[in-house]
Every structure is written in structure tokens, then in C-alpha cells.
Amino acid sequence: MFIEQAYKGNNTWWRVLITTLCTAGIFIGNFIAYFSMSKEQIDEVYKSMSEIPNNLSLIINLSPFVFLLGLLFLMVRNLHHRSILSLTTSRIKIDYKRILFSFSLVVILTIGVFIVTYFNDNSNIIWNFNPSKFAVLFFISLLFFPCQIGLEEYLFRGYLMQQMGIIVKNRWFPLIFTSVVFGLFHSANPEVARMGYGVMVFYIGTGLLLGIMTLMDESLELALGFHLGNNMMAALLITSDYSAIHTDAVFKYSGVENPAAVLNEMIISIAIVYPIILYIFAKRYNWKDWSSKLTGKVLPPN
Incomplete structure (x- = not known):
């Protein structure tokens, strides 16, 4: 079972604390900085970021994830053994085929929905x-996005979900906890500042989807593929002016910001598209015993 894999390592509390603080520090620091600044200061930061060339800005934003993913792997290997x-x-x-299938599914669905919308x-x-x-954007995406989504998946759905699971001895709490966190x-993403905290429903819902994938499939592979396909x-x-990262994408949304419309699209994704994705995975990989895998107990090996 996936969560029980944590029992294979040394889980002394201080090791867990050090690993969490070192690898989640970028998120914690960003979170604290965002809520300690005034709206004017936040707007000034976003304005300064928008003046940097798109591809350079993307590299600056994604580079720390390369180091942090390597650090997480290093600490799991050498600190937790x-x-x-x-x-x-x-x-x-x-199973790399799982990663590829999940990635392909997201890409096909995203392009399909875009064509219909267009x-x-x-x-x-x-x-x-x-x-x-x-061409430069494509190269940067191939190089950096695997590390960015890798850190988020290995940290939230991997390390934190496993460590939280063996602490509370169940599956439902780490699923909810990691999704909310x-x-x-x-919450510091520009679209949240511009469109309100209703957008958080989408991020938490996406975290819940990725967590369900992980627990039902007993692995991170589907979540890794989904997250990579979505971000790429x-x-x-x-792209748009209120996206988290501005890029030189194929198309650009030039309309006036409409928070209500964007929020409605996100809710539709959570309520309709996400269940369809889970259904496809469940049929392909023969998922069973949903209640036990999502809410059951976590027990140490005999």
C-alpha cells in the first residue's frame, strides 16, 4: 500500500520536521510574504514581474524547483534512509506507461475543450x-516543468501524504489535509489576487483529484502525468495577462477579466471533467474498494 511505504524509512519526528521545512520552505515563505504585504505592494511585485521577458521570467520562477526536488530526494535517501x-x-x-497515459489524456482533453471553445x-x-x-518556451517547459510538478507531487502526494498517514493512522485525513494545503x-498566484479566493476551490479540488488518483492507484505515476500535462x-x-506565469504561448486571451466566468469554468472542470478523468482511470486500471483505499486505516507492517 502506498502510504505504508513510509514505514520503510526512519521517521523520527525531527527528520520529518527538517525535511518538511527545507523542501516546503519556498511555499511557506511565499505564503507568508504574500499575506504580509499590502495590495499596493502586491500589485507592484506583479507589475515588476510582468516587465521581465516571458521566457526569462519562466526560468526564474521554475529554477528553484530543480534544486528543491533534488534536495527532497537527497533527504529521503540520506536522512530517512x-x-x-x-x-x-x-x-x-x-510504471512509466501510466505517466505517459495520464499525460496524454490531459493533453487530448485540454486541446479538445479548447477547440470547442475556440x-x-x-x-x-x-x-x-x-x-x-x-521554440525556446517549449525547450524550457521540457526542462523545468518536470521538476516543478515533480516537487509538488513528491512533496504533497508523496512525502507529506505518507508521513501524515502513518501519524494519524488513516487515509482520509492526509488526503484532505494535503489537498487543502x-x-x-x-493563494499567492496572480489570478487569485485578481479574481478572488473563489479560485481556491479549483486548486483545492485539483489537489483532491490528484490525491484520489494517488491513493486509488497506490502510486504517484498518474498524478505526475496529469500535473505535467496540465501545466505544460x-x-x-x-496565456493571459492574469495567469500565474505569462508565456509566449500559441494563443492569448485578450478579453476583459471576468472572475465569475472563470470561476464557473473551474467549477465545471471540478464537477464534470474531473469525475470523467477518474472514471477513465478506474476502468483502465480496474480500481476497486474505493472506501477502504480512501478512508481506511493505515497499519504498520507486522
Whole structure:
């Protein structure tokens, strides 16, 4: 079982505390800084960020994740004396086909929804494709996004979910806890500041989806593929002035910000698209015993 993989390592409280603070520090610091600043200061920070060339800004934003993912792996191996495999899956090896399937599913669904939306109403969507800039963006995305989503998945759905699970001895609390914390740590994103905290429903809902994938499949592979596909599509397909990161994507949304419309789209994703994704995974991978896997007890090995 996935959560029980944590029992393979040394889980002394101070080791857990040090690893959590060192690897989640970027999220904690960002969270504290955001809520300690005034609205004027926040607007000034976002304005300064928007003046940096898009591709350079993307590198600056994603570079820390390369170091932090490596640090997490290093601490799990040398401080907790565990393998990275135990942090990834309960199976005997990593199933890369699962990552590829989940990634492909998200890419196909995202492009499909975009095509329908575009032909329904493209009045606020403009062609933004610049071959040279897009080529650089594509290379940066391939290089940095795996580390960015890797840190978030290995930290939230991997390390924290496993450690929390063996502490509280159940599955439902770490599922809810990591989903809420995952959402809260995205509260400093520009779209939250511009469209209100209703957007947090989407982030927490996405965290819940990724957590359910992880517990039902007993591994991180599907969550890794989903998260990577989602973030790469957000960077490559369409951008906007109120996105978390501005990019030289193929298209750009040029319309006036409409928080209500954006929130409605997010709610539709959570209420309709996410259950469809879970249904596809459940059928393909023959998921059973949902109640036990999502809410059951966590017991140490005999």
C-alpha cells in the first residue's frame, strides 16, 4: 500500500520536521510574504514581474524547483534512509506507461475543450505564435516543468501524504489535509489576487483529484502525468495577462477579466471533467474498494 511505504524509512519526528521545512520552505515563505504585504505592494511585485521577458521570467520562477526536488530526494535517501521508489509507488518498479497515459489524456482533453471553445466563440482569443520564442518556451517547459510538478507531487502526494498517514493512522485525513494545503500554497498566484479566493476551490479540488488518483492507484505515476500535462498545456497553449506565469504561448486571451466566468469554468472542470478523468482511470486500471483505499486505516507492517 502506498502510504505504508513510509514505514520503510526512519521517521523520527525531527527528520520529518527538517525535511518538511527545507523542501516546503519556498511555499511557506511565499505564503507568508504574500499575506504580509499590502495590495499596493502586491500589485507592484506583479507589475515588476510582468516587465521581465516571458521566457526569462519562466526560468526564474521554475529554477528553484530543480534544486528543491533534488534536495527532497537527497533527504529521503540520506536522512530517512528510504528509496525514491518507495516515495513513488507501492509496486516493484515505476510504471512509466501510466505517466505517459495520464499525460496524454490531459493533453487530448485540454486541446479538445479548447477547440470547442475556440469555434464557439473566439472573439477574445488572438493568435500569439512566434516560432523562435515558442521554440525556446517549449525547450524550457521540457526542462523545468518536470521538476516543478515533480516537487509538488513528491512533496504533497508523496512525502507529506505518507508521513501524515502513518501519524494519524488513516487515509482520509492526509488526503484532505494535503489537498487543502496544496490549494492554500497557490493563494499567492496572480489570478487569485485578481479574481478572488473563489479560485481556491479549483486548486483545492485539483489537489483532491490528484490525491484520489494517488491513493486509488497506490502510486504517484498518474498524478505526475496529469500535473505535467496540465501545466505544460497552460504554458504552451494559451496565456493571459492574469495567469500565474505569462508565456509566449500559441494563443492569448485578450478579453476583459471576468472572475465569475472563470470561476464557473473551474467549477465545471471540478464537477464534470474531473469525475470523467477518474472514471477513465478506474476502468483502465480496474480500481476497486474505493472506501477502504480512501478512508481506511493505515497499519504498520507486522
